[in-house]
Amino acid sequence: MRKHSKIPEIKYPLLLLFPVAGLFALALEPFGFASAGFICIFLLLYFTKQLTIKSSWKYTFLSTLLFSSLVTLTSFYWIWNAIRNISGQGVFVSIILFLVYALLSFYKIGIVFFGSVFLTKQRTIKNSHFFLLVLPSLFLISDWICPMVFPVYWGDLFRNNILWRQMARFGVEVLGFVSIFSAALLYLMLLKSDKGIRHYFSYLIPIFCFFLINLYFLAESIPQGPTIHLALIQPNTPYAKREIQENEVWMTKTIQSVYDIGQEAIRNASKPIDLLVLPESAIPFLGTLDSQNPHTTYSKSFVDVTSNLVRTSNTPLVFNELVWDKGTRNTLTLLHPLNLSSERRYKQVLLPFGEYLPGEKQLPWLRNIFPETSNHIPGELTDVLSFQTKMGERVTFSSLICYEILYPDFLRKIINHSPSEFVLNLTNDSWFESLTESKQHAGAGRLRSIESGRPVVRVAVTGITTAFDPWGREMMGELQTFQKAIGYLDLPTVEKDRTTPYIEFGPGPWRIMVVFLLFFVFFHKSRADSTIK
Incomplete structure (x- = not known):
């Protein structure tokens, strides 16, 4: 490092991971400080450089486990509630499961740490190449090749800055790459700060160009489709374990509660409703698809509730149900006023350990640890859903159930298969019992709206019920969480x-580009930079 560099030496770099994890948490919801995200990445770049100097595989492995654990404990501590509720185990076993998860959940940082150490062991790499080519590429590759139970992308750290996040038009991976590239430019600028202010411009100009690109996207005029009036119902149904399914009093009370709040939404509407929406698990365990199978979930009471709401409002209804069709399926159903005909879309991306047990066939004893885990089967790619508004216009929407909103490539696939005018996400966060989880889950919808260029409407059983426009701006005030609520939304759709x-x-x-950059660095012959350690 240069003698006059403004970046101080740290005697024990491993301790740096503690504030880095804290900054990671501050960048995500419920805080949403994009500046904390930049500082987090800046310090990670510094720490990774120290790893390459130390060049120890054991130290790198320890750093990976420590960072994964710290990020989980600070940002995703709410997973503890899910493990405790889904496993049905006592506190001690749940803590052990959570700690094991924490060690491995954010293993993607290992791609950055191990990749950096490997490359610098094999080749002498100039600092400019290391920071501007190697590190941003490794961060993007970690987003690409590392599946996670709850996917988190590096670009997620910057989704709460309205100007900077517009780069997600190219995808959340590019948003992460550009953000890390910008932090690396600032790092190099400070390294060479002794050269004077004139030399700052070569580092600041690319960042300024990124801002201009984002400003262009923010000022973009998007062709609009029909504006529709939605009634979004948040019934505040608590999470229900299997034992509740046999509790007739509880189920009857829940069904009546959903019916009552649905009727209230219809009565209090200030204008005709074009679409009435119930969230995931408003009425758990039951469905409206009749079947002769002994495992059928059919409920006459559920049928009566949904059909009466449609008849009373003369409005199509979207709701979630559990149906039996060659197995249990988590389902989004659209019920039309005309002849009360139903269209169903089965959830395709299932939540591991929540909706199915990975490896259960090979390890059947897993069911004893996670008795509350469902055994759903996934659906297949289908065409878009559509309904007719009160003005007689036909409007289409892409349907996502809960967990599916976390996957940008999945939303891209369904839109390319069948274009739509907006995205509707039904979700249930009650198992996590955490406002932090609800806000982080909702934040994923913000980036999906920018990536897809479509409004995203999120209806949650206990909150957060909200909506985002194609720039990721909130279109309605968030309904308060963990209480019954009704939201009305005038939604301007976009052209299909x-x-x-x-x-x-x-x-x-972008993936091809970063692979090329790494090959370039690896095979490019360069002498050691004698002025920068």
């Missing part, structure tokens, strides 16, 4: 053929 660079090209070009 609306596209973005991400929808058009996907992540492929």
Whole structure:
């Protein structure tokens, strides 16, 4: 490091991971400080450089486990509630499961740490190449090749800055790459700060260009479709374990409660409702699809509630149900006023340990640890759903159930298969019993709206019920969580053929680019930089 560099030496770099994890948490909801995200990445760049100097595989492995654990404990501590509720185990076993999860959940940082140490062991890499080519590429590759139970992308650290997040038009991976590249430019600028202010411009100009690109996207005019009036119902149904399914009093009370709040939404509407929406698990365990199978979930009471709401309002109803169709399926159903005909879309991306047990066939004893885990089967890609508004216009929407909103490539796939005018996400966060989890889950919808160029409407059983426009701006005030609520929304849709660079090209070009950059660095012969350690 240069003698006059403004970046101080740290005697024990491993301790740096503690504030880095804290900054990681501050960048995400419920805080949402994008500045904390930049500082977090800046310090991670510094720490990774120290790893390459130390060049120890054991130290790198320890750093990976420590960072994964700290991020889980600070940002995703709410997973403890899910493990405790789904496993049905006591406190001691649940803590052990949570700690094991914490050690491994954010293993993607290992791609950055191990990749950096490996490359610098094999080649002498100039600092400019290391920070501007190697590290941003490794961060993007970690987003690409590391599946996670709850996917978190590096770009998520910057989704709460209205200007900077517009880069997600190219995808959340590009948002992460550009953010890390910008932090690396600032790092190099400070390294060479002794050269004077004139030399700052070569580092600041690319960041300024990124701001201009984001400003262009923010000022973009998007062709609009029909404006529709939605009634979003949040019944505040608590999470229900299997034992509740046999509790007739509880089930009857829940069904009546959902019916009452639905009727209230219809009565209090200030204008005709175009679409009435109930969230995931408003009425748990039951469905409206009749079946002769002994495992059928059919409920006449559920049928009566949904059909009466549609008849009373003369409005199509979207709701969630559990149906039996060659197995249990988590389902989004659209019930039309005309002839009370139903269209169903089965959830395709299932939550591991929540909706199915990975490896259960090979390890059947897992069911004893996670007795509350469902045994659902996934659906297949289908066409868009559509309904007719009070003005006689036909409006289409893409349907996502809960967990599916976390996957940008999945939303891109369904939009390319069948274009739509907005995205509707039904969700249930009650198992986590955490406002932090609800806000982080909702924040994923913010980036999906920018990536897809479409409004995203989120209806949650206990909150957060909200909506985002194609720039990721909130279109309605969040309904208070963990209480019954009704939200009314005038939603300006977009034209079906609306596209973005991400929808058009996907992540492929950027992934090819970073692989090329790493090959370039690896095979490029360069002498050691004698002025920078």
